[in-house]
Amino acid sequence: MSVAEILAxxxxxxxxGVLAGLxxxxxxxxxxxxxxLITGFDQHVAQGTSLxxxxxxxxxxxxxxYRHSRLALRDAAGLAVGGVVGALLGSLxxxxxxxxxxxxxxxxxxxxxxxxxxxxRPQAPAPVDAEPT
Amino acid sequence: xxxxxTRPNLLILAxxxxxxxxxxxxxxxxxxxxxxxxxxLLAGLAPQRAAATSLASIxxxxxxxxxxxxxxxxxxxxxxGILVVGxxxxxxxGARLMPRVGDDRLRIGFALFMIAIALTMLVS
Numbered sequence: 001m002s003v004a005e006i007l008a009x010x011x012x013x014x015x016x017g018v019l020a021g022l023x024x025x026x027x028x029x030x031x032x033x034x035x036x037l038i039t040g041f042d043q044h045v046a047q048g049t050s051l052x053x054x055x056x057x058x059x060x061x062x063x064x065x066y067r068h069s070r071l072a073l074r075d076a077a078g079l080a081v082g083g084v085v086g087a088l089l090g091s092l093x094x095x096x097x098x099x100x101x102x103x104x105x106x107x108x109x110x111x112x113x114x115x116x117x118x119x120x121r122p123q124a125p126a127p128v129d130a131e132p133t
Numbered sequence: 134x135x136x137x138x139t140r141p142n143l144l145i146l147a148x149x150x151x152x153x154x155x156x157x158x159x160x161x162x163x164x165x166x167x168x169x170x171x172x173x174l175l176a177g178l179a180p181q182r183a184a185a186t187s188l189a190s191i192x193x194x195x196x197x198x199x200x201x202x203x204x205x206x207x208x209x210x211x212x213x214g215i216l217v218v219g220x221x222x223x224x225x226x227g228a229r230l231m232p233r234v235g236d237d238r239l240r241i242g243f244a245l246f247m248i249a250i251a252l253t254m255l256v257s
Contacts, residue, residue, distance in 0.1 A: 001211055001212070006215055009212055009215040009216055009219065010215055010218070010219040011219070012216070012219070013215065013216040013217075013218070013219025013220040013222075013223060014219045014220070014222055014223040014226070015223065016219075016220055016223060017219065017220035017221065017222065017223020017224040017225075017226070017227055018223045018224075018226045018227040018230070019223075019227065019243065020220075020223070020224065020227060021223070021224050021226070021227020021228050021230070022227050022230055022239065023239070023240065023243060024184075025165075025166060026162055026163035026164075026165050026166065026191075027163075027220050027223075027224075028160075028161055028162035028163055029162050029166070031216060031220075032160070032161050032162070033250045033251075033254060035212070036254065037250070037253060037254070037257070039212075041209065041212075042207070044202065044205070044207040045207050045208065045209050046161065047160060047161025047202065047207070048161065048198075048199060048202025048203065048205075048207035048208040048209075049161075049208050049209045049212050049213050049216065050161040050162070050216075051157070051158075051161050051195045051198040051199040051202060051208075052195075052199040052202075052203070052208050052210075052213045053213050053216045053217050053220065054162075054163050054191060054195040054199075055192055055195050055196055055199060056217055056221075057217070057220055057221070057224070058163065058188050058189070058191040058192045058195060059192050060221070061188045062185070062188045062189040062192060065185035065188065065189070066189070070181065070182065070185045071185045071186060071189055072182070072186060073189070074140070074143075075141060075143075075146055075178075075186045076186050076189035076190045077190075078141075078143040078146030078147050078150065079146050079147070079149060079150035079153070079168065079186065079187065079190035080150060080189075080190040080192075080193045080194065081143075081147045081150065082146070082147035082148055082149070082150030082151030082152075082154060083150035083151065083153055083154035083157070083164070083190050083191075083193065083194040083197075084154060084193055084194060084197045085151055085154060086150065086151040086152060086153065086154020086155040086156075086157070086158065086194070087154035087155070087157050087158040087194045087195075087197040087198045087201075088154075088158065088197055088201065089154070089155055089158065090154060090155040090156065090157060090158025090159040090160075090198070091158030091159070091197070091198040091201035091202055092158070092201060093155075093158070093159055094158060094159045094160070094161075094202075095201065095202065095205050095207065103254050103257075104254070104255055105159075105160075106160055106254060107250075107251040107252070107254035107255045108251070109160055109162075110247050110248075110250060110251035110254070111247075111248060111251045113166060113247065114244040114245070114247040114248045114251065115244075117240055117241075117243070117244040117247075118241060118244045
């Protein structure tokens with residue numbers, strides 16, 4: 001890996017991290033296109049690498065929520081049971097798709113998310129404790 | 134705090150997780166983008182609790198995806214290491230700039246930027 005590539009990846013990650021924090025969206029959505037368009041990664045490799053990077057980021061964030069008692073492990077386990085089955089199906093499907101097709105499908109996902117950002121006003125998150133019991 | 138929460142139906146949560154898992158595996162993203170609104174709308178969770186819960190479930194979801202992609206040599210390990218370091222620093226900076234969340238100009242500017250990226254990916 002060249003120095004230029006290392007610097008490019010650092011820049012991509014820094015930017016994605018800052019924007020993800022600011023906009024409340026996941027970093028993968030930003031890192032995948034950046035890896036494809038800037039560092040010239042194959043769409044499949046960009047997506048696989050993004051998934052691996054997501055693990056420590058999500059684990060770190062969850063630990064903070066857990067320590068502040070904002071996390072119901074029962075509910076997370078419910079999501080995860082369906083989630084791992086879905087992830088298995090989704091990733092096997094992605095790997096079976098042609099690179100060009102997968103990149104275009106990703107572009108359609110970006111367009112859909114951008115449209116949703118333009119059409120819906122963001123709601124301030126309600127304080128956790130405000131939920132009626 | 135957690136004990137005072139409502140207890141949403143686990144089947145509904147598993148179904149939401151399954152949809153997010155497919156999206157995550159298919160596109161290499163976390164899946165929070167559909168889990169959080171779905172949990173608020175279908176399971177009646179408060180947005181902040183939905184966000185915390187979805188983040189925790191993303192750990193095993195992304196792990197399954199990374200494993201499947203890794204088996205097909207579609208994970209670049211050195212690149213992942215650099216990206217982890219950079220994004221951890223970036224998130225700290227982003228958290229400090231947090232008061233700007235909800236700034237309409239930021240959101241609209243970013244949406245337009247994403248449209249430009251999407252169009253580039255479509256024609257390249």
